[in-house]
Amino acid sequence: MSDPRRRAWTVTALLVVFMMVNFADKSVLGLAAEPIRTDLGLSASTFGLVNSAFFLLFSVCGAAVGLLADRIRPKWLLLVMAVLWSIAQTPLALGGGLALLVASRVLLGAAEGPAFPVAQQTAMSWFPDRSRNLPGALVVLGTSLGVLLAAPGLTWVMDHHGWRSAFAVVAVAGLVWALLWVRLGGEGRYARAQDDASSARAGAPTADGTGATVPRTPYRRILTTRTWIGASTAYFGAYWITAFALVWLPSYLREGLGYSTAASARVLMLVYGLNAVVVLGQAVLTGWLLRRGTASRWARGRVGGALLLMSAAACLALPSAPAGAATVVLLAVGFGAAGAMTSIAVTTVAQLTPADRRGGALGIMNAVVTTAGLIAPTLIGHLVDTHGADGYQYAVLITGALLLLGGTAAVTLIDPDRDARLLPR
Template identity: 30%
Template sequence: MPNRPASDTIPPRIRRSQAISLVLLVVCGVINYLDRATLAVANEYIRADLGLTLGEMGVLLSAFSWSYALCQLPVGILVDKVGPRWLLGIGLVVWSLAQAAGGLAATFGWFLVVRIALGIGEAPQFPAAARVVSNWFPARSRGTPTGIFNSASPLGVALAPLCLPPLIAATSWHWAFFVTGALGIVAAIAWIGIYRDPVRDSLTAAERAYLEVDDAGQPAPPGGLATWRALFRYRATWGMMLGFFGSVYLNWVFLTWLPGYLRTERHMDLAQAGIAASIPFLCGFAGALVAGWASDRVARMSASKVAGRRNAVVVATLGMVAFTIPAALAESNVVAVACISIVIFLANASSACAWSLATVVAPPSGVGSLGALQNFGGFLGGALAPVLTGYIAQTWSFVPALLTGAAMAFAGAMSYLFLVVRPIPELEAQLK
């Protein structure tokens, strides 16, 4: 039987800090995804105004993912060393200035630079969020808050086509970048001004008992480059990187190609495709919330905190595979959209469970580092998905493109299942 927690009662000051942290993370996360989606929403206006080709727009759409993925490597070290307050705050300022600068773009080269800068600035968001959850929530209760902060992703994607087109129609595409950039600056001020990490010396005995900072009841030592390097010795690290590659690849097939797929392969008109493309991401918002709550319940019933959360990731990812196949092969558009909605629901459930898994697999000093490495693997898949999907669809059709995504996700699920078996021990003693 799993060990019972030392305390199930949340001290009032801890509860207040948890609530404030999650509200701030969700607000920042929604802005994060609004900024990512602005270029896609304003695609046609920008191409017409700047005279860009489809190929050039494809490069702009992919530039963010490559810089974002590569920056996960140093960000993991920094979030454990510097802490989430200042790293995320600085990231917010950088990405918001880059977003606003997009509104000033008059050439392809300028836009390419600001999209790369956007990826660099947004890189700390989710590793910092994972660190916040590990700081303020005990291991037994991290699934629900992880699901909450992950729900900002599909919520931002769903809000973008609702909020930005009226703004663009009333002004111009430039103002979509100016306004979302300004929102990010306001969020940066709020984050830095309000959020604080727990300080052990200021906690009461009851607060320390609830948080259970680590198994020995001691605060986690700060991480660093040596801790980050040592993580690569463990197969769990590689399993999480490969596993997230597969699930994010399939998710980004739909994230980047769903409207085009519905219009090209399913022959929907613009209005039909717009409505049909919004439904799956609203389902994804629900998926992140439900998965967080469910993974906590599974983890509490499991003899191993790692196995419980890992199995939740595996089941959700295999579900993505199972529903992608009929989505690709079904003749009915209604059936296809219904299956895609379930895939996006499960994709966000898988993502939420994967981030909560990082908080229990990682050593206390390496939560941000391991979360960022997993995210690095994921966004290599996210960067590859739109390019490979477009090539396959152009050469054959979207059916083999979707089935390729399903195969990637299946391989990812197997990586989680067979490689992520036990937690990584604290590395401090090994590094002396």
């Protein structure tokens, strides 16, 4: 494929599918919850622990492989991840009980922890900074598309062929993607700065023809910038509401708000549909602002912060809203507007960070942020056990407060142009 632009978008499309498979893998256990519990004789508490096992190594491996991505080509890291996903799912498709189920989720979490930052790093290597928002947003969009397609598709498979067949489907999907990636995947020309920096450290001639040694920027310098702290805080709020939506939003709609199963499904489609529109709309707006010369603190920090603050306001108003259309609107905005911060945080940190430190900076950010996926489901479950249906309302208020903190951090702290000047390149 000789056309670099066509190759860039082909790789981006493969990475979108990569994230779709990733989130289908995440959602399959929840979709098959009732038949799995019945077949294996699991209590609700035991099944909850199985879900928590997924995050046992998720954040640790996210940081470790992110650091590794600064030394090993991301193409091969992504390939290994996809193969491991399939390996993790295959035994459950063939048989096995609780022990195998737990082992499968631990392996899957370890292999999926680095997926998002490494996929974003690879996508960004094909585009200059001013053009990264759209491909970054499309990779994020893959997470929503994965859930939207997995829910009806895997449910149909389970209804007709049993719950184990759903694990077989996602295992095959991972292998098919891996075969396509071997043939078509790779990094783009904007990853070459990383090679130049590595050569310079070894004393080899760099792009400017010199052999001067270029020192690596210490990670602590990057992680203590106001931009990294602000982007990570904002991203934490966005990931918190993602975890809330994946695990508890259907139950909140039915038990907390009294919607029927059919009505809950329609609201969920509205939430994920709005999320997709906001993610793409933000990418277009931010890209347009950057091309017009707008500083990144406005094009990224202020835009992302405004979306989080909008989501926070909707969540804080939701518990006291009258039932009906107002509740639906607040639900859609509260749970659908914050997701764009995911791609904003990634492109912001990528702009800030020297190329040979980008994988580590993104991996560490992802490891810190995804602890929300471990904390949120457990905390919300405790609130529901303690307060019944009112526990959902307390959970929504806590979520609103975290989004308010994240939005404020994005607006006040993010300025990659300023902080990049303080780092050795």
